[in-house]
Amino acid sequence: MGILYNFAPVKLIIDIGNTVVKMVAFRGEEPVDEIRAEDGMLSGLDAFVAQYRFRSGIVGTVRACTAKEEEALSRLPFPLLRFSSDTPVPITNRYRTPETLGSDRLAAVVGARSLKPGKDLLIIDAGTCITYEVIDARGNYWGGNIAPGMQMRLKALHEFTARLPLVEAEGLVPGMGYDTETAIRSGVLRGMKYEIEGYIKSLRAKFPHLLVFLTGGDHINFDTNIKNIIYTDKYIVPRGLNKILDFNTSLLQSREGDTH
Numbered sequence: 001m002g003i004l005y006n007f008a009p010v011k012l013i014i015d016i017g018n019t020v021v022k023m024v025a026f027r028g029e030e031p032v033d034e035i036r037a038e039d040g041m042l043s044g045l046d047a048f049v050a051q052y053r054f055r056s057g058i059v060g061t062v063r064a065c066t067a068k069e070e071e072a073l074s075r076l077p078f079p080l081l082r083f084s085s086d087t088p089v090p091i092t093n094r095y096r097t098p099e100t101l102g103s104d105r106l107a108a109v110v111g112a113r114s115l116k117p118g119k120d121l122l123i124i125d126a127g128t129c130i131t132y133e134v135i136d137a138r139g140n141y142w143g144g145n146i147a148p149g150m151q152m153r154l155k156a157l158h159e160f161t162a163r164l165p166l167v168e169a170e171g172l173v174p175g176m177g178y179d180t181e182t183a184i185r186s187g188v189l190r191g192m193k194y195e196i197e198g199y200i201k202s203l204r205a206k207f208p209h210l211l212v213f214l215t216g217g218d219h220i221n222f223d224t225n226i227k228n229i230i231y232t233d234k235y236i237v238p239r240g241l242n243k244i245l246d247f248n249t250s251l252l253q254s255r256e257g258d259t260h
Contacts, residue, residue, distance in 0.1 A: 012057035058245040060103035111240030120207035126216035
């Protein structure tokens with residue numbers, strides 16, 4: 001099995017977020033390398049492609065690509081699947097408006113299920129926004145909620161008030177703030193912590209064996225009892241895109257087989 005894995009085709013997974021673009025090389029079901037474009041563009045793509053003999057790829061994006069990005073994607077020397085609301089996925093999507101569903105949200109659900117199939121799952125993605133997604137053990141995705149992320153909350157307190165300063169996320173987080181800086185930081189970070197814990201408690205009443213995945217760039221300090229029930233994986237969204245690519249490749253091969 002190890003030999004087969006080593007010679008499995010390498011696939012390019014591109015996850016275009018609101019602020020960061022992640023480009024991940026997958027061999028089989030596991031990531032082997034990645035680069036991040038912090039400028040939110042596809043900088044570094046050509047060099048990354050030159051490193052690997054990619055056989056196929058997939059791109060999921062939460063925003064419209066720029067003309068420069070589209071030109072870079074069009075140059076790729078292998079088939080590239082554009083993930084959209086019309087793309088088949090290996091779960092049952094019960095979201096009422098799939099055309100408005102962010103690609104990262106759906107991919108995160110697919111990615112988590114690929115790691116824990118047959119389980120009730122809550123996927124929390126703490127990035128620009130913080131999202132909560134629920135998929136049951138039978139593979140039914142029921143939807144989720146969207147809330148402001150950490151930086152958005154910190155900036156909102158500054159921009160929508162007359163005198164509150166813009167506070168950095170790094171720093172002391174006391175139980176109760178003893179000055180304006182700690183009051184804001186504790187209010188935001190502890191508020192997010194209590195929010196997440198509340199979602200977990202509420203959903204566990206409905207799904208007693210609920211498993212929780214946490215991904216995204218924001219770091220949140222949980223109490224030990226919460227930490228013990230949370231799986232962390234920074235590749236949840238790329239894993240989902242990779243699974244969707246494999247699923248569509250299998251569908252295509254099956255159709256081609258039926259025509260011969």
